[in-house]
Amino acid sequence: MFYTLLFIYIFYVIFKLFLANLQIGFVRAEAKKEPVVLEASEYKNAAVAAVTNLKFEIFSLIYHAVIFFAWISFGLKMLSNACLKDGNTLENIIFVMSFLLISSLLDLPLNIYESFVKDKKLGFSNMSAKIFLIDTIKSLALMLIFGSAFVWLVLLCINFLGDFWWFWAFLLSFGIAIIINLIYPTLIAPIFNKMSPLEDGELKGKIEGLLTKCGFKSSGVFTIDASKRDNRLNAYFGGLGATKRVVLFDTLIKKLSTAEIVAVLGHELGHFKHKDILKMIALSAIMLFCLFFIFGNVGASAYEAIGLGQNGASIIIFLVLFSPIFSFLFSPIISHFSRKNEFGADRFSKEISNKTDMINALTKLGSENKAFPKSHWLYSFVYHSHPSLFERINELENES
Numbered sequence: 001m002f003y004t005l006l007f008i009y010i011f012y013v014i015f016k017l018f019l020a021n022l023q024i025g026f027v028r029a030e031a032k033k034e035p036v037v038l039e040a041s042e043y044k045n046a047a048v049a050a051v052t053n054l055k056f057e058i059f060s061l062i063y064h065a066v067i068f069f070a071w072i073s074f075g076l077k078m079l080s081n082a083c084l085k086d087g088n089t090l091e092n093i094i095f096v097m098s099f100l101l102i103s104s105l106l107d108l109p110l111n112i113y114e115s116f117v118k119d120k121k122l123g124f125s126n127m128s129a130k131i132f133l134i135d136t137i138k139s140l141a142l143m144l145i146f147g148s149a150f151v152w153l154v155l156l157c158i159n160f161l162g163d164f165w166w167f168w169a170f171l172l173s174f175g176i177a178i179i180i181n182l183i184y185p186t187l188i189a190p191i192f193n194k195m196s197p198l199e200d201g202e203l204k205g206k207i208e209g210l211l212t213k214c215g216f217k218s219s220g221v222f223t224i225d226a227s228k229r230d231n232r233l234n235a236y237f238g239g240l241g242a243t244k245r246v247v248l249f250d251t252l253i254k255k256l257s258t259a260e261i262v263a264v265l266g267h268e269l270g271h272f273k274h275k276d277i278l279k280m281i282a283l284s285a286i287m288l289f290c291l292f293f294i295f296g297n298v299g300a301s302a303y304e305a306i307g308l309g310q311n312g313a314s315i316i317i318f319l320v321l322f323s324p325i326f327s328f329l330f331s332p333i334i335s336h337f338s339r340k341n342e343f344g345a346d347r348f349s350k351e352i353s354n355k356t357d358m359i360n361a362l363t364k365l366g367s368e369n370k371a372f373p374k375s376h377w378l379y380s381f382v383y384h385s386h387p388s389l390f391e392r393i394n395e396l397e398n399e400s
Contacts (some may be wrong), residue, residue, distance in 0.1 A: 002302035005322055006072075012325045013065050019379050020058045024051055026376035036390050037373040038366060049122050049370035056118055060110055067106055071099075071321065076314075077307030084313070089155055092313035096151045097144060099317050104140060111136075122370060124231050131229060138191055150176065151316060158312040166296020170289050177284070185238030185245040186219070193224040198248065203258050207246065210262055213352065214269045221246040223253060232369050235261070237268050255368055260361035263353045270348030276341040283337060287330045294326070295319040331382060338385040346392055355396045362393055 031047035038046060076099070083095035115132060119125035157169040180188070189195060198204045198221040207221050219239070226234070226249040233252040238245050252261060271277055295318065300310040308314040349358045366373060366389045373389040380388065387395075 001299050002305040005298075005302070005325070009068070009322065009325055012328055013061060016061055016328070017058060019382060020054050020061070023376050023379040024054050026374075026379070027051055027054075027372055030372075030374050037363060037393055042367045042370075043373070046366070046370045046372040050372040052118060052122060056114065063110065067103070068321065072306045074307075076317065080308055080314070084311075087311060089152065089159075089312075092155055092311060093148055093151050095313040096316050097148055100143060100147060100320070101140065104143065108136070119230070124370075125229070126227060126231060127229050135192060142188075142191075151313075154316055155312040158315060166292040169296070170292040173292070174285050174288055177288075178281075182239060185222075185247060189224065189238065189247070193226065195222045195224050195247070197221065198223055203253070203261060206258055206262050207265060210265060210269065210352065211246070214273060216244075216269055216272055218244045218246055221248070223248050223250050225250055227251050227254075233365055235264055235268065237272065251368075256361060256364055259353065259357045260364065263349050263357040263361045264365075266349035266352045267345045267358065269352070270345030271341060273348060274341065274344050276345070279341070280334070280338065283334060287327075287334070290330075291319070291323060291326050295322065328382075335381065335383060335385055339380075339387045342386050342392070343395055346396055350396060359393050359396055362389060362396075 027047050027050045031044060035043035037043075079098055079102075080095060083098055084091050112132070115125050115127040116129075119127075153172055154169050157165040157172060159165075161168045185195075198207070204221060211218060218237070222245055224247060226232075231251055232249075233255055234249045235252050236247050238247050246265065248261070252264070256264065295315070298315075298318065303310045303314050303318065308318075346358060365371070371389055373393075375384060375388045386392075
């Protein structure tokens with residue numbers, strides 16, 4: 001079983017490298033053609049940004065592959081010998097959390113390069129060393145506190161719920177994911193960003209009128225100080241049920257007109273009206289169920305192959321190590337339905353505002369975020385949760 005998974009992992013790495021290089025070649029070729037959607041200079045800048053990001057993606061993939069093989073060759077065995085003496089629950093939690101902490105620290109060089117070199121070169125990052133350090137400490141603290149609690153609960157499932165522990169662990173994981181969605185806008189997001197109610201004025205009035213028109217009940221319209229870290233534009237509806245919030249990046253408010261912001265929110269409301277969020281939650285539940293089913297039935301020989309016993313901590317770490325493969329295999333399915341939902345949300349926005357405002361908003365988002373308007377069909381098929389900018393605008397323009 002282990003060597004089957006190892007073969008799949010190697011194929012996963014090679015195929016991802018192929019896709020990234022395929023997309024680089026496509027973008028470079030398209031950049032030489034007549035610009036679409038964006039102005040000529042913006043088109044060239046978007047191509048440069050896309051290739052830069054893809055090269056970073058390739059380096060990150062190779063870097064993580066080296067770490068992966070270091071873990072399975074000697075790292076996990078060394079960590080297990082250091083953490084597991086009696087094999088009690090506390091030692092198992094320490095083993096898993098040590099693995100997660102070391103993995104996070106090994107990711108720091110990539111995060112530093114991305115924030116302070118790549119994204120600054122592309123004109124996105126406003127990150128300071130102080131903010132980066134504080135964000136890192138907060139993220140690690142949250143991981144250690146809530147991660148330890150989650151690992152303890154999964155260990156209880158493994159140790160006390162028999163052969164079908166994986167089913168109960170799936171229900172636990174899915175339930176926690178729902179809770180995180182519920183509390184994210186009110187408890188988690190404010191830990192990292194200052195969130196303030198949108199000031200009274202034309203924009204707030206238009207947004208509240210739009211929400212009323214669509215029957216969307218929220219706990220308020222808020223802005224966050226995203227610009228202290230990044231210049232990209234964005235907006236989202238966070239939370240579920242009574243905790244739903246409309247959240248606007250301050251960068252979005254600065255760059256888009258009121259009509260364009262309303263069009264963007266109309267798109268997000270389209271997801272609400274079409275119940276896209278519930279559909280994607282259901283799809284994610286199926287994926288999570290399959291993940292726990294497969295990795296909950298891995299034989300003891302797979303753990304022995306990397307020098308581990310089949311204990312609770314080893315099972316969790318094994319699942320974490322190999323879950324990216326499963327997510328990658330499942331991603332074309334999720335991406336397909338997500339792209340379909342995006343077209344539907346665009347149509348909804350056009351109906352409640354007008355297509356000109358939506359097209360203008362998409363064009364500005366593409367320009368400010370340096371999003372290349374086209375993508376190779378295979379790369380898009382595997383990765384993209386959104387259709388390309390060119391496809392979205394073309395669809396809006398050609399609809400009656």
